[in-house]
Amino acid sequence: MSTASLDTASRGPASPGSPSDSVLGRPLTNSVSLADTVSHSLSMAKRGLLKIKRTPEQLIDVTVQPIIFTLMFTYIFGGAISGDIASYLPVIIPGILVQTVITTSVVTGVQLREDMDKGVFDRFRSLPIARIAPLAGALLADTVRYTIATTLTFVMGFIMGWRASGGIGSVVLAGLAVIVCAWAISWIFAFFGVIARTASSVQGISMIILFPLTFLSNAFVPVETMPDWLQGFVHVNPISHLVTAVRELANNGVVGADLVISLIGAAVIVAVFAPLTVRAYMRKA
Amino acid sequence: MTSTELAVDATGLVKTFGTNRAVDGVDLAVRAGSIYGVLGPNGAGKTTTISMLATLLRPDGGSARIFGHDVQRDAGIVRQLIGVTGQYASVDDSLSAIENLVLFGRLLGLSGRDAKRIAKNLLDEFSLSDAATRPLKKFSGGMRRRLDLAASLIAQPPLIFLDEPTTGLDPRTRNQMWDTIRRLVANGSTVMLTTQYLDEADQLADRIAVIDTGRVVAEGTADQLKASVGASALQVTLTDAHDTDAAVQTMRDVLGFRGNPAFRGDQISVPMADADRVTDLLVELRSRGIHLAEMSVQKPTLDEVFLSITGHGAEPAADELEGAHA
Ligand SMILES: Nc1ncnc2c1ncn2[C@@H]1O[C@H](COP(=O)(O)OP(=O)(O)OP(=O)(O)O)[C@@H](O)[C@H]1O
Ligand SMILES: [Mg+2]
Numbered sequence: 001m002s003t004a005s006l007d008t009a010s011r012g013p014a015s016p017g018s019p020s021d022s023v024l025g026r027p028l029t030n031s032v033s034l035a036d037t038v039s040h041s042l043s044m045a046k047r048g049l050l051k052i053k054r055t056p057e058q059l060i061d062v063t064v065q066p067i068i069f070t071l072m073f074t075y076i077f078g079g080a081i082s083g084d085i086a087s088y089l090p091v092i093i094p095g096i097l098v099q100t101v102i103t104t105s106v107v108t109g110v111q112l113r114e115d116m117d118k119g120v121f122d123r124f125r126s127l128p129i130a131r132i133a134p135l136a137g138a139l140l141a142d143t144v145r146y147t148i149a150t151t152l153t154f155v156m157g158f159i160m161g162w163r164a165s166g167g168i169g170s171v172v173l174a175g176l177a178v179i180v181c182a183w184a185i186s187w188i189f190a191f192f193g194v195i196a197r198t199a200s201s202v203q204g205i206s207m208i209i210l211f212p213l214t215f216l217s218n219a220f221v222p223v224e225t226m227p228d229w230l231q232g233f234v235h236v237n238p239i240s241h242l243v244t245a246v247r248e249l250a251n252n253g254v255v256g257a258d259l260v261i262s263l264i265g266a267a268v269i270v271a272v273f274a275p276l277t278v279r280a281y282m283r284k285a
Numbered sequence: 286m287t288s289t290e291l292a293v294d295a296t297g298l299v300k301t302f303g304t305n306r307a308v309d310g311v312d313l314a315v316r317a318g319s320i321y322g323v324l325g326p327n328g329a330g331k332t333t334t335i336s337m338l339a340t341l342l343r344p345d346g347g348s349a350r351i352f353g354h355d356v357q358r359d360a361g362i363v364r365q366l367i368g369v370t371g372q373y374a375s376v377d378d379s380l381s382a383i384e385n386l387v388l389f390g391r392l393l394g395l396s397g398r399d400a401k402r403i404a405k406n407l408l409d410e411f412s413l414s415d416a417a418t419r420p421l422k423k424f425s426g427g428m429r430r431r432l433d434l435a436a437s438l439i440a441q442p443p444l445i446f447l448d449e450p451t452t453g454l455d456p457r458t459r460n461q462m463w464d465t466i467r468r469l470v471a472n473g474s475t476v477m478l479t480t481q482y483l484d485e486a487d488q489l490a491d492r493i494a495v496i497d498t499g500r501v502v503a504e505g506t507a508d509q510l511k512a513s514v515g516a517s518a519l520q521v522t523l524t525d526a527h528d529t530d531a532a533v534q535t536m537r538d539v540l541g542f543r544g545n546p547a548f549r550g551d552q553i554s555v556p557m558a559d560a561d562r563v564t565d566l567l568v569e570l571r572s573r574g575i576h577l578a579e580m581s582v583q584k585p586t587l588d589e590v591f592l593s594i595t596g597h598g599a600e601p602a603a604d605e606l607e608g609a610h611a
Contacts, residue, residue: 030361036394043391050388051379054420123375123436126339128364129392 037130044137062149089162094246095219106206109189166253174249184266187273292475299346309499322490330499331479368437372448378421427458447478522579
């Protein structure tokens with residue numbers, strides 16, 4: 001700042017005193033084109049990735065959790081539920097996968113809340129960019145987290161002896177299905193993130209919803225062992241459908257009705273919560 | 286003056302938070318190419334006013350135009366014409382300085398190469414090159430402020446809002462910031478800044494609006510403002526505090542000032558248009574049997590400006606002291 005000439009200033013507005021009719025060589029417009037919206041969202045997603053790179057400790061939930069949970073659940077419940085570890089793996093790997101990745105999507109809402117409280121959000125709001133870009137960017141960047149969790153869970157499974165009979169193509173497809181569904185569900189938590197007052201309340205509400213959903217499903221144990229009334233819930237629980245879809249795909253290479261149901265469910269969630277979230281977000285942004 | 290010559294043209298701006306009228310009918314006219322100072326104490330409504338002008342807050346009443354574009358109807362256009370440096374850091378402290386500037390550059394539509402080039406130039410100009418890749422958490426307050434300002438200049442906006450740009454800076458850094466602001470304006474930008482310091486408004490601003498509890502209570506050049514409070518301030522300390530009322534009455538009689546004196550501890554401070562009258566005052570005080578422990582003549586401070594215009598001090602502390610004496 002002590003340097004004699006301020007270059008930026010000398011490049012200053014073309015004609016002082018009159019409103020510029022262009023900025024950075026672009027004409028003034030009141031609307032943001034679709035192409036620009038996409039480009040702004042990608043820039044914001046890149047910011048999300050940089051943040052992950054700067055603070056790798058926030059990846060603990062998607063790195064340590066898949067490893068520990070896979071080990072723990074397999075060795076603790078394997079013998080009791082399926083007789084031995086090897087025959088439990090095809091059951092538990094898809095279960096853990098869905099549970100871990102879906103739980104990870106809570107972070108989207110928590111971080112969104114934290115982010116919106118930061119001063120930098122004021123700057124985003126004062127820039128001539130698509131209003132939706134910070135939200136879209138955050139949701140986009142988080143798919144990286146789901147991918148890490150998915151990959152690690154599968155790798156852990158393989159190390160422990162799981163052989164996906166469906167073949168690598170089916171495993172990738174199953175992973176993608178889980179990532180897509182987690183992304184859809186993250187809209188729910190993004191909505192909480194936008195309307196909640198504090199990040200910890202987002203975390204609290206989200207966990208209250210997620211805990212029953214993931215455990216009252218077929219993710220860890222055979223449904224037949226549960227009481228009838230519970231089985232009723234487990235069968236309608238969307239998490240169960242997703243777990244079944246992943247099992248059918250990864251273990252047997254079968255694209256079943258459950259995959260279709262899961263993807264339709266994901267689409268419905270996005271259809272409901274994306275507009276809700278965007279509306280609430282725009283009102284605040 | 287046509288409206289397009291005005292960088293900022295606000296009429297009757299109102300913002301209420303619950304029952305609190307934070308901004309209560311503010312009119313502002315900022316000529317393009319000038320520095321405009323908004324002077325006011327804590328909670329006066331400075332930040333709220335700037336936020337409405339910068340499209341960050343929706344006004345509850347009134348309207349504002351930036352270079353002729355309505356802040357509500359043409360918010361997208363307005364955002365292309367302004368740079369905003371908020372009161373509190375508006376950079377991302379999980380990113381490095383250069384990453385911040387490149388991100389904002391990309392968002393403003395620059396190519397990756399241009400964004401990097403401009404970011405590097407700005408860091409050079411603001412003496413931040415050495416810290417370009419360091420995490421912001423390790424930045425000093427002054428460095429952060431400079432980065433904040435740099436981030437507002439990427440698109441070379443014709444109008445720059447600076448909310449308390451020098452609060453918390455040491456005197457040297459403050460002077461550098463003043464130089465930077467002057468250079469911006471010398472090169473054709475318009476700057477609207479808020480401050481709590483009369484001195485700063487005096488040094489920088491072509492025109493000043495004094496705001497208090499959401500209203501503009503005075504507007505004009507620094508000279509006009511100071512003239513309204515008197516060219517100087519007389520400060521006296523009495524030997525016997527019981528004489529306070531009599532002393533104030535004597536000062537009213539001789540100096541003819543209106544408004545209220547400011548009290549700082551034992552010290553009474555009143556505005557004075559003509560330093561020559563001090564002799565008359567001293568004679569009159571003696572003849573009334575009021576004795577002085579101390580006396581000085583000084584330039585008016587923000588406190589005196591506020592007292593004279595609003596009838597109460599700029600600092601809450603001054604209010605309390607005044608109350609204690611009343
Ligand atoms: N988001 C908000 N919600 C409720 N009240 C608010 C909000 N923002 C500001 N206020 C209130 O509005 C009034 C004006 O605040 P503002 O921040 O504009 O003052 P200021 O002049 O910038 O003060 P300072 O010098 O402390 O920055 C204050 O009484 C403040 O408490
Ligand atoms: Mg403020």
